[in-house]
Amino acid sequence: MTGTIDIQERILGTRCCGDEPLTDLTATTAQELSDDFLIFGHPIRLQILHMLGRNAGQVCVCDLEAALPVKQPTVSHHLRLLREAGLIDCERQGLWAYYFINRTAVAQRWAAISAYLQPLV
Amino acid sequence: MTGTIDIQERILGTRCCGDEPLTDLTATTAQELSDDFLIFGHPIRLQILHMLGRNAGQVCVCDLEAALPVKQPTVSHHLRLLREAGLIDCERQGLWAYYFINRTAVAQRWAAISAYLQPLV
DNA sequence: AGGATATATCGATCGTTGTCAATATACTCG
DNA sequence: CGAGTATATTGACAACGATCGATATATCCT
Numbered sequence: 001m002t003g004t005i006d007i008q009e010r011i012l013g014t015r016c017c018g019d020e021p022l023t024d025l026t027a028t029t030a031q032e033l034s035d036d037f038l039i040f041g042h043p044i045r046l047q048i049l050h051m052l053g054r055n056a057g058q059v060c061v062c063d064l065e066a067a068l069p070v071k072q073p074t075v076s077h078h079l080r081l082l083r084e085a086g087l088i089d090c091e092r093q094g095l096w097a098y099y100f101i102n103r104t105a106v107a108q109r110w111a112a113i114s115a116y117l118q119p120l121v
Numbered sequence: 122m123t124g125t126i127d128i129q130e131r132i133l134g135t136r137c138c139g140d141e142p143l144t145d146l147t148a149t150t151a152q153e154l155s156d157d158f159l160i161f162g163h164p165i166r167l168q169i170l171h172m173l174g175r176n177a178g179q180v181c182v183c184d185l186e187a188a189l190p191v192k193q194p195t196v197s198h199h200l201r202l203l204r205e206a207g208l209i210d211c212e213r214q215g216l217w218a219y220y221f222i223n224r225t226a227v228a229q230r231w232a233a234i235s236a237y238l239q240p241l242v
Numbered sequence: 243a244g245g246a247t248a249t250a251t252c253g254a255t256c257g258t259t260g261t262c263a264a265t266a267t268a269c270t271c272g
Numbered sequence: 273c274g275a276g277t278a279t280a281t282t283g284a285c286a287a288c289g290a291t292c293g294a295t296a297t298a299t300c301c302t
Contacts, residue, residue: 025171027190030164041159042290043151046237050146053241061249069148074291076250095248095299107242113234116167120174121228163260182279195261197280216269216278 033116036109039085044068045078052088052101060096154237157230160206165191166199173209173222181217 040046047068052059061079065072079099082088086105090097161167168189173180182200186193200220203209207226211218 025168027164027168030167030171033167034162034164037158038162040234041155041162043148043155044290046151046154047146047148049241050151050237070290071292072249073251073293077290077292080250092249092298097249101241103242106238110235110238110242113161113238114231116171117161117227117231117234120170120222121224121231165260191260192262193279194263194281198260198262201280213268213279218279 033112036112039081039087039109042078044070044074045082048075048078048082048099049087049101049106052099053103057098057100059099061099062096064099154233157233160202160208160230163199165189165195166203169196169199169203169220170208170222170227173220174224178219178221180220182220183217185220 040049048064051064051067055063061072061075064079065075068075079088079090083090086102087109088099088101090099092098161170169185172185172188176184182193182196185200186196189196200209200211204211207223208230209220209222211220213219
């Protein structure tokens with residue numbers, strides 16, 4: 001049992017910390033994982049994904065702009081973040097850009113998030 | 122089929138936006154949900170939760186400080202955020218504070234996150 | 243070509259969050 | 273009581289993210 005110290009030692013107060021690191025979740029893994037959470041960490045992005053999930057492939061930016069409480073450059077900004085994260089993609093048809101969700105990418109994020117959270121419950 | 126317009130109309134270019142809002146995810150719900158994601162959106166907090174999940178009830182702040190690449194006030198800061206979010210709790214024994222994970226609270230966040238993501242895959 | 247429209251990008255501003263040194267608080271032990 | 277230690281809090285600063293007006297780009301229509 002390396003890395004653990006006797007509970008009695010701690011209660012009696014002779015020492016507190018063990019001498020082995022308590023984590024095998026590396027800093028880089030934690031960083032990547034926190035990015036997975038962060039991309040979902042904004043209400044506008046959640047609403048965008050929700051809309052794209054419900055309206056398969058038929059949503060253009062003006063649809064989104066009309067439904068969201070932010071201006072058009074802000075919508076474009078969040079669309080770009082979602083696109084760079086791979087969660088959505090778009091296809092230009094003439095003047096308009098039709099966005100759609102990448103369900104496989106969402107599933108991958110969900111899997112990574114769940115793999116982290118599951119041992120914690 | 123209110124809220125949908127014919128795909129031909131869009132392709133032919135006579136109009137773009139429908140006249141019904143595309144979302145039933147309210148702004149307040151989206152805000153709460155994004156908070157659920159955001160609390161996990163930092164590598165230090167992920168590492169803390171990971172450590173607490175593995176070492177049931179026996180982790181004090183100096184354990185965490187020793188394992189993490191930030192100073193003690195920063196550890197305390199993130200512990201406070203996690204505590205205010207209900208994800209962890211602590212018990213002071215003498216000079217030390219022993220932190221432990223609230224698995225029920227984590228499970229609730231996970232459920233909320235999954236309920237949102239599941240329809241998107 | 244020229245006017246109109248949809249979307250993207252730029253650039254500035256602003257609020258939020260993370261970090262840490264310094265300090266406060268609370269406890270232990272001699 | 274006084275020195276020592278663990279943790280929390282404060283306050284300042286830096287970094288980052290969100291937002292939007294202005295502008296650029298691309299396309300359509302006449």
